[in-house]
Amino acid sequence: MDNRSGQKLYEKAKTLIPGGTMLLSKRPEMFLPDNWPSYFSKSKGDRVWDLDGKEYIDMSIMGIGTNTLGYGHDEVDAAVMQTVKNGNMSTLNCPEEVWLAEKLVHMNPWADMVRFARSGGEANAIAIRIARAASGKDKVAICGYHGWHDWYLSTNHNTGDGLSGHLLPGLNPAGVPKNLKDTVYPFHYNNFKELEDIVATNDIGVIKMEVVRNFGPEDNFLQKVRDLATKNNIVLIFDECTSGFRETFGGIHKKYGVEPDMAMYGKTIGNGYALTAVVGKRGIMEAAQKTFISSTFWTERIGPTAALKTLEVMERIKSWEIITEKGKKMQEGWLKVASENEIKINVSGLPSLSFYSFESDNALAYKTFITQEMLKKGFLASTNFYASIAHNDADFALYFEGLNDVYKIIADCEKGNADIMQLLEGPICHSGFKRLN
Ligand SMILES: Cc1ncc(COP(=O)(O)O)c(C=O)c1O
Numbered sequence: 001m002d003n004r005s006g007q008k009l010y011e012k013a014k015t016l017i018p019g020g021t022m023l024l025s026k027r028p029e030m031f032l033p034d035n036w037p038s039y040f041s042k043s044k045g046d047r048v049w050d051l052d053g054k055e056y057i058d059m060s061i062m063g064i065g066t067n068t069l070g071y072g073h074d075e076v077d078a079a080v081m082q083t084v085k086n087g088n089m090s091t092l093n094c095p096e097e098v099w100l101a102e103k104l105v106h107m108n109p110w111a112d113m114v115r116f117a118r119s120g121g122e123a124n125a126i127a128i129r130i131a132r133a134a135s136g137k138d139k140v141a142i143c144g145y146h147g148w149h150d151w152y153l154s155t156n157h158n159t160g161d162g163l164s165g166h167l168l169p170g171l172n173p174a175g176v177p178k179n180l181k182d183t184v185y186p187f188h189y190n191n192f193k194e195l196e197d198i199v200a201t202n203d204i205g206v207i208k209m210e211v212v213r214n215f216g217p218e219d220n221f222l223q224k225v226r227d228l229a230t231k232n233n234i235v236l237i238f239d240e241c242t243s244g245f246r247e248t249f250g251g252i253h254k255k256y257g258v259e260p261d262m263a264m265y266g267k268t269i270g271n272g273y274a275l276t277a278v279v280g281k282r283g284i285m286e287a288a289q290k291t292f293i294s295s296t297f298w299t300e301r302i303g304p305t306a307a308l309k310t311l312e313v314m315e316r317i318k319s320w321e322i323i324t325e326k327g328k329k330m331q332e333g334w335l336k337v338a339s340e341n342e343i344k345i346n347v348s349g350l351p352s353l354s355f356y357s358f359e360s361d362n363a364l365a366y367k368t369f370i371t372q373e374m375l376k377k378g379f380l381a382s383t384n385f386y387a388s389i390a391h392n393d394a395d396f397a398l399y400f401e402g403l404n405d406v407y408k409i410i411a412d413c414e415k416g417n418a419d420i421m422q423l424l425e426g427p428i429c430h431s432g433f434k435r436l437n
Contacts, residue, residue, distance in 0.1 A: 005051035006038035025064050027430070031382055032371045034426035043071035045390040048380060057395050059379050062386040065242055065353065068323050069271045069313060070390025076271045079309035080302055088301045096304035103311060104279050107250045110259040113285035115278045117298055120241035120266035121147025123276035126293055127262050128206065130280070131235040134287035137205025140184045141198050142166070144210030146239055154180030162186040190217065192224045199232055208237040211253045214348050222258040229261075235284055241266035241276065246352045247320050271313075273306030319389055320352070326387040327351030333400050341407040343414060355384035358410075365420045366410050368429045370403070377402040382429075 010028055014020045021027055028036035037050035043063075048056050048071070062068075069076065083096075101114040115130075117123045124146040132138060145167050146152045153173040155162040158181060163171055165188055185202060187195040189209075198204060207229050211222065229236035238260040243252040245268045253260060262280035269275055278285075313319070328351045338345045344359035358366050367383045374381035379399060412418040 006036070007034065009051065010036075010038040023064065025061065029430045031060075031380075031429055032368060032375065032426065033429060035372065035375070037375070037380075045070045045072070046388055046392075046395060047071070054378075056375070056378055056380045057399065059374070059381045059385055059391075059395070059399050061382075061384060062388050063272055065267045065386045066270075066272045068245060068268045068319055068352070068386075068388050069310065070388045071272065073271050073310075073313065075313055076273070076306055076309045079305050080273060083301050083305040089299075093299060094301040094304060096301060096308055097299075100275075100277075100304045100308050100311075103308065104265070104277055107311075108263065108279050110281065111263070111279040112282035113280060115285070115288060115293065116304065117276045117278070117295070118274040118300075118303060119147075120239075120264065120276055121149050122295075123241065123264040123266055123278050124208070124239060125149040125151060126288075127237050127239075127264055127278045127280075128208065129291055129293060130278070130285060130288045131206040131208075131237060131262060133291045134284040135205030135233070135235050137203055138183050139202050139204045140206040140208060141187055141195060141202075141204050142184055142208050143187050143189055143195075144208075144213060144239055145242075146208060150176045150180060151184065155184040155186055157181040158185070189213065189215070190219070190221050192219070192221055192228075195225065196228060199228060199234070204232070204234055206235045206237060208239060211238050211240060211243050211251065211256070211258075212350065213243070217256060222253070222256050226258050226260075235262065236260045237262040237264070239264050242353070243350070245269065245314060245320055246350050247324055249315055249318070249320060252350075269310060270303055270306040271310040273302055273310075275303030275307040277307075317389065322389045323352040323387040324350075326389075326391050327354050327385065329396060330354050330385045330387065331356075333396065333403075337400060337404050337407050340404070341411040343407060343411055349384075352387040353384075354387075357383065360414060362413065362420050364428050364431055365424060366413070368424060368427075369410065369420060370406055371429065372425060373406045373409075374399075374402055377405075 010020060028038045039051050040048050041051055042049040046058050048058050097116060104114050105111055115126055117126055128140060128151050153176045156171055156173045157178050161170060166186055185198045187198055207225060226236060238251060238253050240251040240263050244250060244265045246252060248254040251263050261284050262278060264276065264278050266276035331347050331351060331354050334345060334347055334356050345356045347356040349355050357363055371382050409418060413420045
């Protein structure tokens with residue numbers, strides 16, 4: 001392969017940066033150990049160029065779900081460029097943060113106030129601090145992934161492997177103070193009884209959850225959680241960092257007609273520029289003033305500039321409808337290619353955040369093989385797809401044509417006519433967190 005520059009740089013990175021990169025999901029080992037291009041020199045639309053100038057169509061995670069408008073959206077970039085020209089920082093504050101707060105309150109009629117941060121984990125930590133300050137209680141019930149901070153990882157200091165159903169199995173919360181034990185209680189999605197029991201036996205002040213991750217609410221689950229929170233004076237927080245703007249203009253909770261007391265938005269709100277938001281009811285958000293929540297780079301101007309323009313574009317073109325349609329196209333295409341090759345796969349996720357797995361003992365090897373072979377055909381591809389408005393019909397046609405060729409070989413392996421381990425040119429991809437030596 002002619003993509004060695006990225007791998008060489010990654011080898012160096014591992015000696016300089018523990019874990020190699022800042023985000024687990026972008027580790028080359030998560031895709032194609034030893035052969036992933038690893039670094040980009042340029043990105044635009046749904047295209048990415050590696051350090052050797054090789055161009056790929058990104059049919060994978062699109063910046064891990066940040067760029068629903070595609071990479072380098074012209075209007076968003078022009079607004080950011082203007083901000084760079086006029087100055088990104090000063091002793092005074094940027095007015096964009098007020099305009100953006102106003103816009104988010106308008107979009108979330110149940111909310112009155114907003115705080116901003118630059119990452120999803122930060123927004124989640126801010127929300128927990130405010131909610132604990134408002135409720136006067138330490139104990140939290142959680143469902144979903146909410147970032148890397150102490151408050152969340154402390155769940156794994158309780159008995160059991162509490163985060164295994166939400167984050168990663170077997171995660172050791174090294175470095176997280178053990179006296180946070182028994183402050184955060186995980187519950188499983190759609191298991192209302194489990195949450196009810198947690199609330200009945202612990203002095204819970206906050207419930208934080210992802211509204212939808214891989215499958216939707218059943219048996220009025222969200223409304224039941226809302227009613228339980230209201231009845232027990234518990235602050236209900238919806239983490240919309242990933243689900244926001246995928247199926248509605250704003251939170252996916254709008255689709256289900258259930259409103260939280262606070263919500264976080266992240267990922268796609270700035271189309272690749274860093275901006276996350278905590279929105280909430282006045283009576284709760286005001287508790288931020290009883291504590292200390294403050295940070296230098298939460299005042300820079302590019303984030304809110306990008307978010308204001310991204311919201312304007314998303315609203316105008318109804319981007320959530322476009323990406324949902326593209327995601328459906330992908331899910332249907334995967335199923336068609338699989339059935340034509342008599343391979344069993346399970347497809348799930350919101351259409352715009354689709355993924356699938358093979359029903360086979362060789363599932364992870366096949367996944368690695370797909371990445372290996374599709375890379376040769378000019379695609380960044382795995383077994384998941386985060387849709388953007390930049391993915392067009394021609395890209396889909398090329399992608400499915402290539403994928404069908406790869407599936408034919410996988411079908412041979414399943415029939416025992418070929419050995420997947422002989423076909424892999426490097427190690428199998430990682431399925432989760434691992435120490436890198
Ligand atoms: C629901 C949810 N909350 C929080 C986060 C953490 O966001 P970040 O990686 O920006 O810290 C993520 C990231 O995947 C997420 O999906």
